Amino acid sequence: MKGIVVFTNAFVPMDSEIKNIMIINKKYLISKITNEKQYMDSDTIEYLKNKILLLYREDKTDVLSKNDAI
DSSP states (O other): OOEEEEESSSOOOTTEEETTEEEEEGGGHHHHHHHSOOOSOHHHHHHHHHHHHHHHHHHHHHHHHHHHHO
């Protein structure tokens, strides 16, 4: 098993890893999942990719809503 820690609002150097846990910025998450040695089938990868994209879009919408309220 290989873990991933994702930082949403912090700079993380590419390809950081500590004790078999990848540490990445959120903008690299999809490419990391799809390009890494595969331990998941393609349907699972596609499902996760779609969920991440949905969360990313929701996050952008929240930021826009907060800015509109100011």
